[in-house]
Amino acid sequence: MKYLKYFSILSLLTLVVIQFIKPDKNNHGYQSVSLFEKETVPTKQIAMILKNNCYDCHSDQTNYPWYNNISPINYWLEEHIKDGKKHFNVSAWDAYSARKKDHKLEELIEYVEQGEMPLDSYTWLHGDLSNQDTETLLQWAQISRIEYQKQMLELAK
Numbered sequence: 507m508k509y510l511k512y513f514s515i516l517s518l519l520t521l522v523v524i525q526f527i528k529p530d531k532n533n534h535g536y537q538s539v540s541l542f543e544k545e546t547v548p549t550k551q552i553a554m555i556l557k558n559n560c561y562d563c564h565s566d567q568t569n570y571p572w573y574n575n576i577s578p579i580n581y582w583l584e585e586h587i588k589d590g591k592k593h594f595n596v597s598a599w600d601a602y603s604a605r606k607k608d609h610k611l612e613e614l615i616e617y618v619e620q621g622e623m624p625l626d627s628y629t630w631l632h633g634d635l636s637n638q639d640t641e642t643l644l645q646w647a648q649i650s651r652i653e654y655q656k657q658m659l660e661l662a663k
């Protein structure tokens with residue numbers, strides 16, 4: 507029993523101490539989603555869908571939930587953001603070629619259609635896309651792809 511008591515106190519102390527250690531926030535004002543939105547021209551409604559369901563992990567503008575103030579939850583969120591941005595970052599859109607942009611939108615359609623995005627661990631607290639939102643998002647992505655495919659044809663001339 508004595509050990510159990512020490513163990514509990516030690517665990518509690520550790521939890522208190524790690525609250526002072528936090529990862530850097532993914533909130534870089536200098537790069538934003540504006541180029542991406544200028545090119546793919548989402549309607550206001552679609553821009554809201556992207557902002558509320560995707561940009562937290564796929565842009566430099568994460569809107570953090572309150573529980574991000576708790577270590578080690580924030581490290582766990584940080585991993586998803588890093589990984590998400592590595593694969594698809596709308597704030598780095600200017601660095602993508604037309605082919606890559608088209609391919610990312612192709613992936614987007616695939617992932618959203620199969621219900622793989624947003625991640626389950628995210629929808630658990632944020633809620634998932636409605637069928638209507640999914641439909642709207644897919645249509646917008648299909649149309650945006652056409653523009654990049656045109657650019658690719660131009661480049662191939």
Ligand code: HEC
Nearest residue numbers: 559560563586589590593594610613614617623624625628
């Ligand atoms: C909680 C973080 C998170 C959210 C929210 C999220 N994603 Fe992701 N996304 C990831 C991670 C992590 C990966 C990479 C791992 C994987 O492919 O499963 C990824 C991968 C992707 C890819 C694949 C890119 C590639 O080329 O491999 C696409 C496309 C994508 N997400 C689109 C979306 C869209 C669209 C939304 C909103 C409807 C969304 N994601 C919401 C974390 C997230």
